[in-house]
Amino acid sequence: MEPIVKVRNVEKAYRKRKSKEMIQAVNSISFDVYKGEIVGLLGPNGAGKTTTIKMICGLLKPDSGSISINSIDTDSHRLKALTHISAVLEGNRNLYWRLSVRENMEYFAGNRGISRKEVAPLINDLLDKFHLKSKEHELVNRLSRGMQQKLAIAVAMLAESDVILLDEPTLGLDVETGYEVRTILKNIVKEYNRTIIISSHDMDVIQDICERTIIINHGSIVTDDRVENLLKLFEVRSYTVSLGGLLSSMQQQLLTQKFPNHTYVSDSYQSTLEIDLLKSEEIYDLFDILKLQATPVESIDRQTVNFEQIFMKIVKGEKTHEVAQSS
Amino acid sequence: MKLLNLLNANIRKEYIELKRYLPNTIAMLLTFYIIFLAMFAGIQVIGDPTTQDMNIQYVIVNYIFWYLTMIVVNDIGWQLSNEATQGTLEQLGMSPMGIWRIMAARLVSSTLVHILIIIGLLYLSMATTGQWLNIDVITLIPIFILTLISMFGLGFIIAGITVILKQIQAFLQILQFILAALAFVPLSVAPFLAFFPIVKGVDLVRQVMIDGASITQIGYSDFLILGFNAIIYFFIGLSIFLYCERVAMKKGLLAHY
Numbered sequence A: 001m002e003p004i005v006k007v008r009n010v011e012k013a014y015r016k017r018k019s020k021e022m023i024q025a026v027n028s029i030s031f032d033v034y035k036g037e038i039v040g041l042l043g044p045n046g047a048g049k050t051t052t053i054k055m056i057c058g059l060l061k062p063d064s065g066s067i068s069i070n071s072i073d074t075d076s077h078r079l080k081a082l083t084h085i086s087a088v089l090e091g092n093r094n095l096y097w098r099l100s101v102r103e104n105m106e107y108f109a110g111n112r113g114i115s116r117k118e119v120a121p122l123i124n125d126l127l128d129k130f131h132l133k134s135k136e137h138e139l140v141n142r143l144s145r146g147m148q149q150k151l152a153i154a155v156a157m158l159a160e161s162d163v164i165l166l167d168e169p170t171l172g173l174d175v176e177t178g179y180e181v182r183t184i185l186k187n188i189v190k191e192y193n194r195t196i197i198i199s200s201h202d203m204d205v206i207q208d209i210c211e212r213t214i215i216i217n218h219g220s221i222v223t224d225d226r227v228e229n230l231l232k233l234f235e236v237r238s239y240t241v242s243l244g245g246l247l248s249s250m251q252q253q254l255l256t257q258k259f260p261n262h263t264y265v266s267d268s269y270q271s272t273l274e275i276d277l278l279k280s281e282e283i284y285d286l287f288d289i290l291k292l293q294a295t296p297v298e299s300i301d302r303q304t305v306n307f308e309q310i311f312m313k314i315v316k317g318e319k320t321h322e323v324a325q326s327s
Numbered sequence B: 001m002k003l004l005n006l007l008n009a010n011i012r013k014e015y016i017e018l019k020r021y022l023p024n025t026i027a028m029l030l031t032f033y034i035i036f037l038a039m040f041a042g043i044q045v046i047g048d049p050t051t052q053d054m055n056i057q058y059v060i061v062n063y064i065f066w067y068l069t070m071i072v073v074n075d076i077g078w079q080l081s082n083e084a085t086q087g088t089l090e091q092l093g094m095s096p097m098g099i100w101r102i103m104a105a106r107l108v109s110s111t112l113v114h115i116l117i118i119i120g121l122l123y124l125s126m127a128t129t130g131q132w133l134n135i136d137v138i139t140l141i142p143i144f145i146l147t148l149i150s151m152f153g154l155g156f157i158i159a160g161i162t163v164i165l166k167q168i169q170a171f172l173q174i175l176q177f178i179l180a181a182l183a184f185v186p187l188s189v190a191p192f193l194a195f196f197p198i199v200k201g202v203d204l205v206r207q208v209m210i211d212g213a214s215i216t217q218i219g220y221s222d223f224l225i226l227g228f229n230a231i232i233y234f235f236i237g238l239s240i241f242l243y244c245e246r247v248a249m250k251k252g253l254l255a256h257y
């Protein structure tokens, strides 16, 4: 199957305004996105997420490399490629603040050559989905930040394009509104079967919506895997064991031999063991050691690792993707 | 069809904004009228009485024309400068119609929406001064259309510069006066100015409205110059705009950074 978005060895450097120095914002990035996929683009500030997104949606010309949408080259056939793409870029000024909600939708549709009449049913549908119906005639400058963001996404949906790019869709939203936007996005994905690329540093967004995530740092791809794999990677092997007594020094010695990275915390009556297993069978070794003194086990918890922890570890280079796959 | 929808959307936006910010619109028109009255009074006080009528007629035509250039040429600069610093320009940049078609639609729509206002102002000026000009529609329309096309070219140049530089308010202030000079200068003073944008157009409009020339009295060569200017300025303008757009996409200038 041909990928719907194909990014090949794309590079982009900016010239700093004053010092003429070049900043390599994106450094030979390659990836594919297939129809119906929801891909998260994750990375710290300045990683190159926005730059990557803008190159895909034809607003920035890559210095080298190529990007194609539905096999259409975005450089040589820019306008044709744009018929398959719409995007919401970061910030809340991507709407006309002097126009109402509905007028914005009509205007942007018009700018793509779609008539008001033609687009009216879709606008009504989207206003409902985005809970904006009651604000239909409100001017955008009177809307809350969250509503503006919802409208911007609704506007991007108007084009009925195959690929939708969202740059930081929940940035600056409070918890509740962020949750609402995520729920709406999930519904859209289910209902309209669009291909979506979302950039974010909000782990909830990625964990909640995306099936696959590409982590970039300093303009390069650090890892590209399914979200569940990345979660599995750490989740499987981190355990917290609560013990109803203390470990003998022999037990502690054995533990150190077998699990050099464990942490052991004890008070006078009980103790807690945190342990990372390289293979799941190693849990039997742990039980053997505990059995020696018949140490009572009160609970064993698999540590829930959230995406944030994984992300921090990967970005800091503690785990590279290769290590992850070989284990 | 798509182009028509594009034009329609832009006419609507222009109209909605004029209506929504009616106090603004009224203030603008009032300013126009007050400045006009000042010029009218000036001519009566210090002008040569023998040529007074002629002078007033000149002022009416030139001033109306200047207003038109401001709407078409200067306004696109203001609009784009705002949109570039706000972020809607990027949104336009993602339209498969291309920014230039949207800009063209905007130029045409602001002309269409303002033409009614301009006609109103024209009659108001004539009524105020009691100087009734020759409104020969058949002759005026082709002159206007050809002149407008070259103005659109100028508008594209301004739009291109704005995309690259963004903060061009100071330049736009100066541009107002350059446009005024072009609208007010009599062609007889410097014949080579015929090849400047709009100068030939205003000159012909003056011939029609003041001297009462009809379409048959205006020579082919005049229309030729006008047509030549229209084509040349439109294509130069468009090329400059497209070039600036490419530069902006290379350097990441479409957004406020």
Ligand SMILES: Nc1ncnc2c1ncn2[C@@H]1O[C@H](COP(=O)(O)OP(=O)(O)OP(=O)(O)O)[C@@H](O)[C@H]1O
Binding pocket: A014, A015, A016, A017, A023, A024, A025, A043, A044, A045, A046, A047, A048, A049, A050, A051, A052, A201, B251, B252, B253, B257
């Ligand atoms: N138009 C520009 N001109 C100059 N430098 C730029 C421009 N846009 C981005 N940069 C620089 O390029 C690098 C990548 O920026 P980019 O905006 O792509 O990162 P990002 O991952 O989107 O970050 P954030 O999370 O802050 O949005 C940064 O170092 C940034 O300072």
Ligand SMILES: [Mg+2]
Binding pocket: A049, A050, A051, A090, A167, A168
């Ligand atoms: Mg960004």
